[in-house]
Amino acid sequence: MADQKITWKYILACLSAVLFTWIIHEFTHWITSESLGYESILRLNSVSPVSGHNWTDLHNVYISASGPLITVIQAVIVFVVLMKNSWNKTIYPFLFTPLYMRLLAGGMNFINPNDEGRIGEFFGIGVFTLSILVSGFLFFLVYRIAKTYNLNWKFNTWTAIIIILVSSVLILSDQILHIRIL
Template sequence: MTGQKITLKYVLYGILAVFFTWIIHEFVHWATSQLLGYESIMRINGVSPADGENPSNLDKIIISASGPIVTILQGLIVFILLEFRNWNKYLYLFLFTAFYMRFLAGLMNFLNPNDEGRISSFLGIGTFTLPIIVSGLLFLMVYKISKKYDLKWKFQLWTTLIVMVVSSILILADQFLGIKIL
C-alpha cells in the first residue's frame, strides 16, 4: 500500500515543490537571458528584459524555451525515480507541480502567449501545439505513476488543491507586489 495520507509535512513539501519549480523555471529564463548578453529582471513569475534591452527574435525563443525545458526535465527525472524505485509521495509533488505549471501556462496562452505558446507561434505551428504536447507528455507521466501506485482520488484532489493554492498565491503575489528577485 502506498502512503497517501495528507499531513502537515505533505502540505509543507507541496509548498516547497511549487516554490522550487517556479523559482528554478524563472531562474533558468533569467540565466539564459544573461548568458545571451541581455540584462534582465527576474520576478517570482516572470523574467523581462531590463530597460533598453531588446533580444532578437531567435534569442527570445531560446530564452522562452529554457524554462520549460528545465521543468520538463524535472518532471522526467521524478517520473524515472518513481517508475524504477519505490513510492515517495513527497517526490510525486515535484512531478505533479511540473505538470500543473505547464498545463496552467498552456491555458494562459488564451490571454497572452507565453513560453511554449510563443515558440509554437514563432515556428508557425499554432499557439497551442507545443503547449498541448508538453502538457500531454507531463500528464502521461502523472497518469502512469498514478496508475502504478493506485493513487486515490482524495489524494489527487488534495495534491491538486495544495499545488493550485500555492501557485495562485505565487502568481498573485507577483502581479500585485512585483517582487524583483534578480
C-alpha cells in the same frame, strides 16, 4: 497500498515543490537571457530584459524554451526516481507541479502567448500545439505514477488543490508586490 494521507508534511512538500519548480523555471529563463548578453530582471513569475532592451525573435525562442525544458527535465527525473524506487509521496508533488504549471501556462495562451505559445508562433505551428504536447507528456508521466502506485482520485484532487492554492499565492504575490529576485 501507497501512503496517500494528506499531512502537514505533505502540504509542506507541495509548497516546496511549487516554490522550487517556479524558481528554477524562471531562473533558467534568466540565466539563458543573461548568457545571450541581455541584462535581465528575475521575478517570482517572470523574466524581462532591463528597460530599453528587447530580445531578438530568435533569442526570445531560446529564452522561452529554457524554462519549460528545465521543468520537463525535473518531471522526468522525478518520474524515473519514483519508478526505480519505492513510493515516496514527498517527491510526488515535484512531478505533479510541472504538469499543473504547464497546463496553466497553456491556458494563459488564450490571453497572451506564454513560453510554448511564443515558440509555436515563431515556428508557425500555432499557439497551442507545443502546450498540448508538453502537457500531454507530463500528464502521461503523472498518470503512469498514479497507476503504478494506485493513487486514488481523492489524493490527486487534494494534491491539485494544494498546488493550485500555493501557486496562486505565488503568482498574485508577484503581480501585487513585484518581487524582484535578481
